[in-house]
Amino acid sequence: MIASSTAVLDTGPLTAAADAGDPDHARCVEVLQRIDFVIPALVVAEATYLLSGAVGPQAEARFIRGLERFDVVGPTPRDFVRMAELMERYADFPLGGTDASVIALAERLGVDTIITLDRRHFSVVRPRHVERFTLLPA
Numbered sequence: 001m002i003a004s005s006t007a008v009l010d011t012g013p014l015t016a017a018a019d020a021g022d023p024d025h026a027r028c029v030e031v032l033q034r035i036d037f038v039i040p041a042l043v044v045a046e047a048t049y050l051l052s053g054a055v056g057p058q059a060e061a062r063f064i065r066g067l068e069r070f071d072v073v074g075p076t077p078r079d080f081v082r083m084a085e086l087m088e089r090y091a092d093f094p095l096g097g098t099d100a101s102v103i104a105l106a107e108r109l110g111v112d113t114i115i116t117l118d119r120r121h122f123s124v125v126r127p128r129h130v131e132r133f134t135l136l137p138a
Contacts, residue, residue, distance in 0.1 A: 007037045007136065008106045011046045011098060012117030014039065018047070018063045019055050024117055031137045037115055041074040042101040079104040086125065095121055103127060
């Protein structure tokens with residue numbers, strides 16, 4: 001059962017927290033230490049792709065190993081349908097599959113908080129279950 005105080009984690013803060021050289025590292029680590037969160041599986045895939053070039057294979061392996069402590073949640077068949085709906089509706093952004101997976105998971109779990117550095121997408125998209133998302137870090 002997911003608590004109402006739980007957030008869904010997007011790729012930017014996850015990679016920033018994993019890369020001490022990232023300019024958003026400190027503020028992302030701070031929010032991740034104080035907020036309960038779940039990680040969409042597509043976010044992990046995107047993060048490993050981005051980190052592989054930024055921090056190298058050994059650091060990427062440490063990142064993957066460190067995920068054992070966290071809830072990583074894969075999309076359901078209904079999530080894929082919702083993701084496609086979101087991608088079609090917001091095609092002019094465009095809204096990609098990973099961001100759509102964050103939104104679909106938040107809707108499925110009834111979560112209203114997204115931990116993201118991507119204000120452009122998540123401040124515009126209107127979820128089904130709340131008027132708008134609360135975005136962290138502020």
